[in-house]
Amino acid sequence: MEVQCHPHRYRSILRGSDSPAIHGDIPLEKLYDQLCAGVFLNNRTEKYSVDKESQKNCxxxxxxxxxxxxxxxxxxxxxxxxxxxxxxxxxxxxxxxxxxxxxxxxxxxxxxxxxxxxxxxxxxxxxxxxxxxxxxxxxxxxxxxxxxxxxxxxxxxxxxxxxxxxxxxxxxxxxxxxxxxxxxxxxxxxxxxxxxxxxxxxxxxxxxx
Missing domain, CATH: 2.60.120.260 (Galactose-binding domain-like)
Known part of the structure; x- marks a missing residue:
């Protein structure tokens, strides 16, 4: 998948992820589908996702x-x-x-x-x-x-x-x-x-x- 730009501050945001598997330095191309689907943060009190069309944070x-x-x-x-x-x-x-x-x-x-x-x-x-x-x-x-x-x-x-x-x-x-x-x-x-x-x-x- 071609990713046109990096979502704003996504690496910093993912430090609060509930999934240890995505805390590391994983290339964006491997993370992108998961970011679009949504990632839970801070013990499921928040969810972070990226809008596929605009590539904006949600x-x-x-x-x-x-x-x-x-x-x-x-x-x-x-x-x-x-x-x-x-x-x-x-x-x-x-x-x-x-x-x-x-x-x-x-x-x-x-x-x-x-x-x-x-x-x-x-x-x-x-x-x-x-x-x-x-x-x-x-x-x-x-x-x-x-x-x-x-x-x-x-x-x-x-x-x-x-x-x-x-x-x-x-x-x-x-x-x-x-x-x-x-x-x-x-x-x-x-x-x-x-x-x-x-x-x-x-x-x-x-x-x-």
């Missing part, structure tokens, strides 16, 4: 790598292990909200791992169960950039379909303007209603094609 941040308020309380959250269809059925952990008034989830990502001169979409991947309730108030989804500025939007989950994975755009990041530092992605709702039935898979960071 990432999935799984729920287990987020700070989720009260996720250690069994009365509030349940950690479920399910097959990730985008990863050939590999098992990953997802967080299911059982009962809680306040929803708070925060994740951090190093912007320098994104490909240069590219606009990325930041997208939450969630599912609402059929028995879910309490979503009368809109949920805030957003991104805080390394310079402290924010992009944020409110989404009414009551209008979303139940029982299937849906994508909620939190914002966009342009690596022409934002080249390094940590950005934060967040989801919260702090109203007074008891809430249940949201399954949080993670956040996709992918080129806006």
């Amino acid at each position: 990432f999935m941040m799984y729920a287990r790598g987020f700070t989720i308020a009260c996720s250690d309380k069994r009365s509030c959250w349940k950690w479920v292990t399910e097959e990730d269809e985008s990863s050939n059925g590999v098992l990953v952990e997802m967080a299911e909200l059982l009962k809680k008034r306040r929803l708070d989830a925060l994740g951090k990502f190093e912007v320098s791992n994104l490909s240069r001169d590219t606009t990325y979409k930041v997208v939450f991947v969630i599912k609402l169960t059929q028995s879910g309730y309490g979503w009368e108030d809109p949920v805030n989804f957003g991104v805080t950039f390394p310079d402290g500025t924010k992009e944020e939007r409110k989404v009414n989950l009551k209008e979303k379909p139940k029982g299937e994975w849906i994508e909620i755009k939190a914002g966009e990041v342009s690596t022409s303007e934002c080249k390094e530092g940590q950005m934060e992605v967040f989801m919260f709702e702090r109203g007074g209603h008891w809430k249940s039935g949201l399954v949080f898979k993670g956040v996709l960071i992918r080129p806006d094609n």
Whole structure:
């Protein structure tokens, strides 16, 4: 296979790979198909892949790598292990909200791992169960950039379909303007209603094609 260019910082990113077999100095030509399929990082809390068409870096941040308020309380959250269809059925952990008034989830990502001169979409991947309730108030989804500025939007989950994975755009990041530092992605709702039935898979960071 002819590889037109080297994916941005791929060797540095692969140092966090869960597979010892690709930690070494392996030629890119031998790694490329695996990079396109996706490589799990940091105990399956992230997945790194390369878009075959654009050869841009893509990432999935799984729920287990987020700070989720009260996720250690069994009365509030349940950690479920399910097959990730985008990863050939590999098992990953997802967080299911059982009962809680306040929803708070925060994740951090190093912007320098994104490909240069590219606009990325930041997208939450969630599912609402059929028995879910309490979503009368809109949920805030957003991104805080390394310079402290924010992009944020409110989404009414009551209008979303139940029982299937849906994508909620939190914002966009342009690596022409934002080249390094940590950005934060967040989801919260702090109203007074008891809430249940949201399954949080993670956040996709992918080129806006």
